[in-house]
Amino acid sequence: MSLENSSPLAPPPLPLLVVLSGLSGAGKDAVLAGLRLSDIPLHISISATTRPRRAGEKDGFDYHFVTTARFQELIDRGELLEWANVYGNYYGIPAEPVRRALQAGKDVIVKIDVQGAATIKKILPGAVFIFMVTPYMEELEKRLKQRRTETSDTLELRLKTAAEEMRHLPMFDYVVVNHPGEINQAVADIVAIIKAEKCRIARRELSV
Amino acid sequence: MSLENSSPLAPPPLPLLVVLSGLSGAGKDAVLAGLRLSDIPLHISISATTRPRRAGEKDGFDYHFVTTARFQELIDRGELLEWANVYGNYYGIPAEPVRRALQAGKDVIVKIDVQGAATIKKILPGAVFIFMVTPYMEELEKRLKQRRTETSDTLELRLKTAAEEMRHLPMFDYVVVNHPGEINQAVADIVAIIKAEKCRIARRELSV
Numbered sequence: 001m002s003l004e005n006s007s008p009l010a011p012p013p014l015p016l017l018v019v020l021s022g023l024s025g026a027g028k029d030a031v032l033a034g035l036r037l038s039d040i041p042l043h044i045s046i047s048a049t050t051r052p053r054r055a056g057e058k059d060g061f062d063y064h065f066v067t068t069a070r071f072q073e074l075i076d077r078g079e080l081l082e083w084a085n086v087y088g089n090y091y092g093i094p095a096e097p098v099r100r101a102l103q104a105g106k107d108v109i110v111k112i113d114v115q116g117a118a119t120i121k122k123i124l125p126g127a128v129f130i131f132m133v134t135p136y137m138e139e140l141e142k143r144l145k146q147r148r149t150e151t152s153d154t155l156e157l158r159l160k161t162a163a164e165e166m167r168h169l170p171m172f173d174y175v176v177v178n179h180p181g182e183i184n185q186a187v188a189d190i191v192a193i194i195k196a197e198k199c200r201i202a203r204r205e206l207s208v
Numbered sequence: 209m210s211l212e213n214s215s216p217l218a219p220p221p222l223p224l225l226v227v228l229s230g231l232s233g234a235g236k237d238a239v240l241a242g243l244r245l246s247d248i249p250l251h252i253s254i255s256a257t258t259r260p261r262r263a264g265e266k267d268g269f270d271y272h273f274v275t276t277a278r279f280q281e282l283i284d285r286g287e288l289l290e291w292a293n294v295y296g297n298y299y300g301i302p303a304e305p306v307r308r309a310l311q312a313g314k315d316v317i318v319k320i321d322v323q324g325a326a327t328i329k330k331i332l333p334g335a336v337f338i339f340m341v342t343p344y345m346e347e348l349e350k351r352l353k354q355r356r357t358e359t360s361d362t363l364e365l366r367l368k369t370a371a372e373e374m375r376h377l378p379m380f381d382y383v384v385v386n387h388p389g390e391i392n393q394a395v396a397d398i399v400a401i402i403k404a405e406k407c408r409i410a411r412r413e414l415s416v
Contacts, residue, residue, distance in 0.1 A: 131409070174407040189407050196404035199382040199397050201339070 013203040015102050016194060017124060018042075018109040021117040022132030023165050027178040027186065028111050029062075031132065034187035035109065040194065043101035045110040048074060051089035064094070082116045107194055114168040121171055128197050130190060131172040135179055221411040223310050224402060225332060226250075226317040229325040230340030231373050235386040235394065236319050237270075239340065242395035243317065248402065251309035253318040256282060259297035272302070290324045315402060322376040329379050336405050338398060339380040343387055 020028055032044055048064040050071050059065045066074070071090045074080050083092030093110050101108045112120065117129060169175070174193050178186040197203065228236055240252055256272040258279050267273045274282070279298045282288050291300030301318050309316045320328065325337060377383070382401050386394040405411065 130407075169409065172409050174404065175409055175412050176407055189403060192400040192403035193407060195397060195400035196382065199338075199384055199401060201377065201380050201383050204383050 013198045013200075015105050016107045016197055017098070017102065017120075017127040018107060018190075018194060019117050019120055019127050019129045020109055020111045020132065020190070021114050021130070021168075021172070022176075023134070023162055026132040026134050027183065028132055030183050031176075031178065031186050031190065032109070032111060034183055035190065038187060038191060040191055041106060042194070043097070043106045043108045045093055045098055045108060047111065048080070048092045048094055049089060051091075081110070082112060082119050084113060084116055086113065109190075114165045118168055118171060128174070128193065129172040130174045130176055130193060131169055132176050132178055132186070135177060221406045221408075223313050224315045224405055225306070225310065225328075225335040226315060226398070226402060227325050227328055227335050227337045228317055228319045228340065228398070229322050229338070229376075229380070230384075231342070231370055233344075234340040234342050235391065236340055238391050239384075239386065239394050239398065240317070240319060242391055243398065246395060246399060248399055249314060250402070251305070251314045251316045253301055253306055253316060255319065256288070256300045256302055257297060259299075289318070290320060290327050292321060292324055294321065317398075322373045326376055326379060336382070336401065337380040338382045338384055338401060339377055340384050340386055340394070343385060 020031070022028060035042060036044060046060065046062075046064055048066050048071060050066060050068045051063075053059065053063075053065045057063065057065075068090065071083075071092065074092060074094070075083060079095055080092035081095040081098055083090060085091075091113075093112065093116075098108050098110065110120075114131075120127060121129060174189075176186050176189045176193075228239070230236060243250060244252060254268065254270070254272055256274050256279060258274060258276045259271075261267065261271070261273045265271065265273075276298065279291075279300065282300060282302070283291060287303055288300035289303040289306055291298060293299075299321075301320065301324075306316050306318065318328075322339075328335060329337060382397075384394050384397045384401075
């Protein structure tokens with residue numbers, strides 16, 4: 001009986017569902033693009049949307065661009081993990097590719113607005129919730145806290161939106177700060193979070 | 209008033225005290241050696257011990273080798289964060305270098321046995337607790353669970369010791385598996401854990 005030669009027998013941790021959310025303009029899309037280029041095996045969920053395709057965007061890569069009728073069909077058939085209407089455009093996460101990837105043992109990352117993240121938290125509390133901010137947004141928050149009055153109308157609106165979004169912060173596990181010009185650092189943080197979460201005792205079946 | 213040009217104002221997360229513990233023979237020293245070679249700014253605590261210096265070990269690098277009288281002095285003066293007598297030899301963590309490093313904003317890692325880790329958990333619950341195992345130890349655990357009876361006396365003793373150590377597992381935050389020949393992977397896991405912990409919401413003062 002050779003114990004030394006035995007193969008690792010503890011079950012590997014289950015694949016993770018990583019929910020990437022955060023303030024508008026925090027750079028979530030840039031981080032996803034960075035993750036696509038990284039060498040970690042990660043399924044990046046591609047959302048469906050009814051909003052018009054922008055210059056440079058590719059169908060099936062940046063988004064699945066669909067008609068409102070098609071989107072309604074996806075809703076009716078229960079084919080979306082989560083969906084929302086944001087300023088008149090629909091956004092949704094097709095459930096099947098997420099399920100398939102998780103079943104194949106692959107980690108999955110989905111990008112979603114804070115309200116959607118809150119919904120996923122209710123369905124899948126074991127998912128990993130990451131909130132992205134920029135230092136600029138942290139400045140916004142600081143200003144909100146100080147309740148300054150010299151803000152312009154535009155700033156005030158942004159402050160209000162950010163404040164509304166920040167209210168969801170406590171339900172998240174991690175905050176990733178996207179410093180301007182250092183997107184790779186934010187990508188590295190997310191890679192580290194995924195690696196660390198796989199080491200969490202709570203995700204292993206090691207207790208005796 | 210230019211918000212875009214404002215510098216990051218949210219306070220950076222506090223430096224971490226990382227407690228590295230785990231089963232005997234899991235490779236903690238090898239991992240510390242790997243961390244020394246990594247480029248992350250980390251203060252690696254050097255324990256004091258009364259056990260004789262082994263071939264290849266350097267005083268002030270692997271351990272501070274001290275006499276029993278000197279060790280007793282360190283205990284009496286309260287200069288040890290934690291200490292223990294293991295099979296007749298004393299081991300202790302000098303408190304001052306740890307405090308100095310943390311005050312300078314540097315993360316600190318201390319190696320300690322599981323009982324010592326439990327003591328530190330009571331004093332400093334905010335520390336990060338990592339439990340190291342090898343697949344071999346996981347195999348040990350599996351055998352313990354299955355309560356096989358064909359074990360030799362020696363194995364039985366190791367199983368008992370491991371079982372005793374494993375009982376402390378639930379107080380740890382992370383488990384790092386040191387696969388034979390892949391020490392760099394275990395080092396990378398610990399680096400990722402430190403990076404991820406700095407992103408944890410609970411460690412940031414961002415809530416509104």
